[in-house]
Amino acid sequence: MTGVGRRWSRGRFQSDPESLARNLIGALLIRRLADGMEVGGMIVETEAYLGVEDAAAHSFGGRRTDRIRSMYAEAGTAYVYFTYGMHHCFNVVCGEVDEPVAVLIRAIEPLFGRDRMMSLRMAEPKRKHPIRETGIASGPARLTQALSIDRRLDGEDLATSSEVWVCNTSPQVRPKLRQTTRIGVDYAGAWAKRPLRWVVEGHPHASRP
Numbered sequence: 001m002t003g004v005g006r007r008w009s010r011g012r013f014q015s016d017p018e019s020l021a022r023n024l025i026g027a028l029l030i031r032r033l034a035d036g037m038e039v040g041g042m043i044v045e046t047e048a049y050l051g052v053e054d055a056a057a058h059s060f061g062g063r064r065t066d067r068i069r070s071m072y073a074e075a076g077t078a079y080v081y082f083t084y085g086m087h088h089c090f091n092v093v094c095g096e097v098d099e100p101v102a103v104l105i106r107a108i109e110p111l112f113g114r115d116r117m118m119s120l121r122m123a124e125p126k127r128k129h130p131i132r133e134t135g136i137a138s139g140p141a142r143l144t145q146a147l148s149i150d151r152r153l154d155g156e157d158l159a160t161s162s163e164v165w166v167c168n169t170s171p172q173v174r175p176k177l178r179q180t181t182r183i184g185v186d187y188a189g190a191w192a193k194r195p196l197r198w199v200v201e202g203h204p205h206a207s208r209p
Contacts, residue, residue, distance in 0.1 A: 003111065004028060005168030010159040012166075013076035013094050017048035017101040020094045021198050024166070026173035029108055031147040031164045039113030039147060041137065042169060044200040045106040045207055047182045049091070051099060056188035059100030070155045071100035078164060080144070080154040087141035088150050092158065092166070106183070106197075108137045109205040110146070117146040139207040176201040183208065 008027070013020065030040040049057040058068045058081070070079040071093060079091040079102050091102040110117050114136070121131050124145060137143040144150065149164065158165050178201045185192045199206045 005170035021048040041108040041111040056185040088144040
């Protein structure tokens with residue numbers, strides 16, 4: 001793939017979630033589909049979830065269930081969950097084992113296999129309207145559909161996986177970032193006001209400006 005740099009090793013994921021959320025911006029998220037085709041693009045929006053103290057995190061208060069088991073795994077593990085009975089969200093675990101912190105990947109700019117990603121999005125049941133180019137993977141639900149990510153990839157090791165991984169752009173991209181509050185966590189009280197979302201300033205593929 002043109003523009004693809006070195007794949008991230010485990011050490012790149014071993015970080016606090018705020019630092020990882022910033023550092024993932026500008027990196028590439030790549031997915032190899034069942035037929036061998038690789039699709040993906042540049043990460044342009046992330047959110048950090050700070051574990052047991054964070055009222056917006058699934059692991060808040062030390063919650064530990066089968067659904068969130070992957071949050072307690074080693075850095076570089078994929079945490080994929082199904083929400084609202086409708087869609088999946090893709091997260092990258094970081095920190096130490098048994099420290100349930102992670103980063104939600106909210107949006108990417110499609111760069112590889114754009115037409116295939118569009119067709120995966122068009123396969124959504126009951127879709128009635130065409131998809132804008134900037135709407136292919138702008139938002140966590142759209143992203144997982146465009147990359148064919150579901151619970152089967154929960155627990156996948158991003159440092160070694162042949163199905164999904166993160167790598168640098170080549171040359172490495174260092175975009176201008178904007179830091180905001182997270183989206184859809186109003187239930188989290190004071191934690192909803194924490195600026196734990198990072199987005200490329202003005203990027204058209206972000207889920208929100």
